[in-house]
Amino acid sequence: MLGPCSPAQEAAMTFSPPTTAPLDALPATPDYDAWPIEVAIQHVSHTPRQVEVRWEDGRVSRYHSIWLRENAADDSTVNPATRERILDLSRLGAWPTVSEARLDDAGALEIVFAPEQRRLRFHPGWLRAHDYANLDTPEAPLVPTTLWKGSERDAPTTLDAHDWLSADDDPLAPDACLESALEAVIGEGLVRLRNLPTDPGSLDAIARRIGPPRTTNFGTLFDVRAKPDPDSNAYTSIALPPHVDLPTREYQPGLQLLHCLENDTVGGDAVMMDGFAVAEALRERHPEHFATLTRVRWCYANTARTTDHVWFDPMIKLDANGHFDEVRIADFLRGPLMAPFEDVEPAYAALMALQRLLREPEFALRFSYAPGDMVIFDNRRLLHARDAFDVGQGGRRWLQGCYLERDEARSRLRMLRRAHRRQCVDALAHG
């Protein structure tokens, strides 16, 4: 019945709810989320600048007074209509300290803050979920990144999406297919959906199940098919080498959707690879080349007849925690390298080491598109390529594509998880 709850939530439901107070006796939370009370507070103690909460399972959490004051959910801290903060800490007059802290009858943490002498209450489920003193990893990822090699799998993670467009559009309605799709896109960088409609333009509604598409000079939806007077190699029938799209922009699109409407040509297989796995192999085999590609800024340029996009960035980018953030690989969109003189030879040596890796068959995953198939992939992580195809025999190949941002996928997945938490809260409330 409530499969989506965590084991602790399941346990909380199977056994007695940790608080018997009615749900509406609990304080608000500073967000729109629902926080099941998996474990109740057993004991509270404090010093002026810290509150210690002991939970019934023995865990001890500590919170700073200033952190608690800023994260209160009352009307002086948060605008109840928007749930955005209105408190300016620097206007409190002094560092907020705790003059009283106790466990109240509803099972919530109640604190009196000086110098305001303001009494504020904290929801135990919210507090437990924001237990920063006991973090394993700061900013735990929504879905852990799994690197993969094409040689280790037969196909992309594939889902039957015949219901995709008939699903409930209430953002709090559960949607198992959408959830699995987003988890695959965020964790593996790629998912394939099958059995979607093949109506031209249906991609717009398909994409909006996740979020609004990002429009570029190629339009909101673009047609990938051989056409006269192409403004992109994608719009011919020639092979395309592994690449990301729009590395010529300061901010490369996070996700790309390619939706197959027609395909009865010979050739034209999709070839995809995990750019993070390739970068990891470069780091292991040639650390000096890896270091060079994370440092030297290449030029990416698309000087078309009516647009002129140019951007300089390293080919491999790590985030503040040293994890892969993006790759920027598209040989046909590189402009002239404009680097310090002494960087030029090391940069090209590193580039060629990467190019050799890209040709190694172990990374590539090859598959063909059937009408009604769609791939969603992380365009700042995966490299996509395609074989040449033959349009000479009257065959047709027509994909429609669009871009979305990674933010949309993450927000949508958080909403689906919020829906699960709300179900758990409701189940607890109704026994």
Ligand SMILES: C[N+](C)(C)CCCC[C@H](N)C(=O)O
């Ligand atoms: C044509 N399509 C939209 C599929 C891809 C565009 C590829 C890259 C583009 N010329 C650039 O400016 O980076």
Ligand SMILES: O=C(O)CCC(=O)C(=O)O
């Ligand atoms: O035709 C394909 O399979 C891929 C097209 C492509 O690489 C692109 O649109 O960027």
